[in-house]
Amino acid sequence: MDALELLIKHDIKPSVQRLAVMEYMLTHFTHPTVDEIYSSLSPAIPTLSKTTIYNTLSLFEEQGVVLYLGIDKKNARFDGNTSHHAHFRCKKCGKIIDIFNQKQEDIVIEGHPELIIDEVQTYYTGYCKACTN
Amino acid sequence: MDALELLIKHDIKPSVQRLAVMEYMLTHFTHPTVDEIYSSLSPAIPTLSKTTIYNTLSLFEEQGVVLYLGIDKKNARFDGNTSHHAHFRCKKCGKIIDIFNQKQEDIVIEGHPELIIDEVQTYYTGYCKACTN
DNA sequence: AACTAAATTGTAATTATTACAAATCTGTTT
DNA sequence: AAACAGATTTGTAATAATTACAATTTAGTT
Ligand SMILES: [Mn+2]
Ligand SMILES: [Mn+2]
Ligand SMILES: [Zn+2]
Ligand SMILES: [Zn+2]
Numbered sequence: 132m133d134a135l136e137l138l139i140k141h142d143i144k145p146s147v148q149r150l151a152v153m154e155y156m157l158t159h160f161t162h163p164t165v166d167e168i169y170s171s172l173s174p175a176i177p178t179l180s181k182t183t184i185y186n187t188l189s190l191f192e193e194q195g196v197v198l199y200l201g202i203d204k205k206n207a208r209f210d211g212n213t214s215h216h217a218h219f220r221c222k223k224c225g226k227i228i229d230i231f232n233q234k235q236e237d238i239v240i241e242g243h244p245e246l247i248i249d250e251v252q253t254y255y256t257g258y259c260k261a262c263t264n
Numbered sequence: 265m266d267a268l269e270l271l272i273k274h275d276i277k278p279s280v281q282r283l284a285v286m287e288y289m290l291t292h293f294t295h296p297t298v299d300e301i302y303s304s305l306s307p308a309i310p311t312l313s314k315t316t317i318y319n320t321l322s323l324f325e326e327q328g329v330v331l332y333l334g335i336d337k338k339n340a341r342f343d344g345n346t347s348h349h350a351h352f353r354c355k356k357c358g359k360i361i362d363i364f365n366q367k368q369e370d371i372v373i374e375g376h377p378e379l380i381i382d383e384v385q386t387y388y389t390g391y392c393k394a395c396t397n
Numbered sequence: 398a399a400c401t402a403a404a405t406t407g408t409a410a411t412t413a414t415t416a417c418a419a420a421t422c423t424g425t426t427t
Numbered sequence: 428a429a430a431c432a433g434a435t436t437t438g439t440a441a442t443a444a445t446t447a448c449a450a451t452t453t454a455g456t457t
Contacts, residue, residue, distance in 0.1 A: 146422085146435065165413085178421095180437045185414070201334045201387070206413070219379055232375050242365055245393040246352055253386045254334070260378040279404065279453085298444085311452095313406045318445070337414095339444070 133157070141194040151176060152187045156197055156211030162218070162227040164206040202227060202254045217253035223262035230255065266290070274327040284309060285320045289330055289344030295351070295360040297339040335360060335387045350386035356395035363388065 134153035138145045145153075151172050155163075159171075169184045188209055191197040198210040202220050208227065217230040230253075238248055267286035271278045278286075284305050288296075292304075302317045321342055324330040331343040335353050341360065350363040363386075371381055 144423095144434080148436070178437075182415085182438075183436055186436080199337075201337065204332075204334060204340075207337075219373070219376070219381075222382070228376075228379070230373055230376065240352070240363055240388065243352070243361075243363065245396070246361070246388070247391040247396055248352075248388050249355070249390040251386065251388050253384065255373065255379070255381050255384050257382040258380040263378070263380055277403080277454095281405070311406075315407075315446085316405055319405080 137196060141191075141196045143190060143194055143196065148176065148179060148183050149187055149190075151179075152184065153191070153196070153211075156191075156209065160210070160212055160229070162200055162202075162208040162210050164203075164208055166206070168209075200227070200254075201252070202256075215251075217255065219255040219257065219259070221259040221262055222256060223258055226259055228259065270329060274324075274329045276323060276327055276329065281309065281312060281316050282320055282323075284312075285317065286324070286329070286344075289324075289342065293343070293345055293362070295333055295335075295341040295343050297336075297341055299339070301342075333360070333385070333387075335385075348384075350388065352388040352390065352392070354392035354395055355389060356391055359392055361392065 132140075134150050134157055135145055137157070138149060138153055143149060152168060155168055155172060161167075163171075165181065165184050165188065168188075169179065169181050172184075173179050188197060188199075188207075192199050192209070195213060196211075198213050200208040200210055200218060202208065202218050203225075212229070215233070215235055217233050219228040219230055220226070221228075233253070240246060240248065265273075267283050267290055268278055270290070271282060271286055276282060285301060288301055288305060294300075296304075298314065298317050298321065301321075302312065302314050305317075306312050321330060321332075321340075325332050325342075328346060329344075331346050333341040333343055333351060335341065335351050336358075345362070348366070348368055350366050352361040352363055353359070354361075366386070373379055373381065
């Protein structure tokens with residue numbers, strides 16, 4: 132599924148800027164910050180505004196086409212992979228690694244049937260291979 | 265275990281300010297923000313500085329006597345309960361609820377034996393009972 | 398009392414994010 | 428094609444949480 136299809140499927144009008152951001156998210160699963168996305172796209176779209184990146188990611192998140200990650204104290208991070216997976220952040224190098232093959236969390240929490248769960252995020256923190264030597 | 269014992273056990277010199285913050289964390293398991301702690305303690309300790317709250321919580325976190333929660337986009341939140349449990353945040357009222365009786369996460373992640381895990385946090389997001397009616 | 402190190406305070410700096418109004422773009426109607 | 432309306436983008440300013448840092452105060456020791 133390419134960027135254009137994905138936007139249309141999520142009722143997002145595909146502008147040049149939105150397509151560029153979506154395309155970026157589908158080719159960089161590094162959980163980028165707003166600044167990283169802006170810096171990468173800015174040369175090709177010289178008029179691009181950082182506010183547009185904020186607006187766009189906010190819209191994408193509302194429409195469920197990207198995921199907001201609160202794993203980083205400093206900056207918001209975003210994930211173009213919206214399938215269920217957890218994340219690991221290295222305290223030393225800051226890299227964020229996907230953790231797949233986890234059992235899907237229940238939609239209902241045992242002991243709390245009254246809560247409506249929209250989302251579950253699991254964040255691991257520690258040290259990656261490269262930072263352990 | 266009271267505030268004084270807890271600080272001493274964690275090699276933290278018990279000043280008036282530190283004792284007050286620790287005492288607050290042991291009697292308010294509401295996952296408070298820096299501002300909430302400051303506003304609550306400020307009347308009794310008129311000279312108290314907000315920087316001291318930041319410093320103190322930072323020290324407490326390093327020494328493992330409180331937990332930092334990244335569940336709230338706007339403010340850092342802290343938890344005086346350092347035992348293993350997850351958290352639920354209501355999108356409407358912002359309340360953060362403890363989720364206990366969860367199976368302890370593994371210290372080693374299946375498929376990633378190379379990662380050193382220091383901490384695991386699970387954040388649920390949705391709507392609480394009061395906000396569903 | 399003098400000394401030293403640690404802790405606290407107050408203020409200023411930093412910086413991510415949001416607010417907002419002006420400008421631009423897109424598609425439609427006359 | 429020109430006029431129009433609505434959506435989108437842009438640039439700048441405002442907001443606000445956090446951090447940096449130097450001066451002051453406190454606590455403990457000689
Ligand atoms: Mn991911
Ligand atoms: Mn808790
Ligand atoms: Zn690393
Ligand atoms: Zn609620």
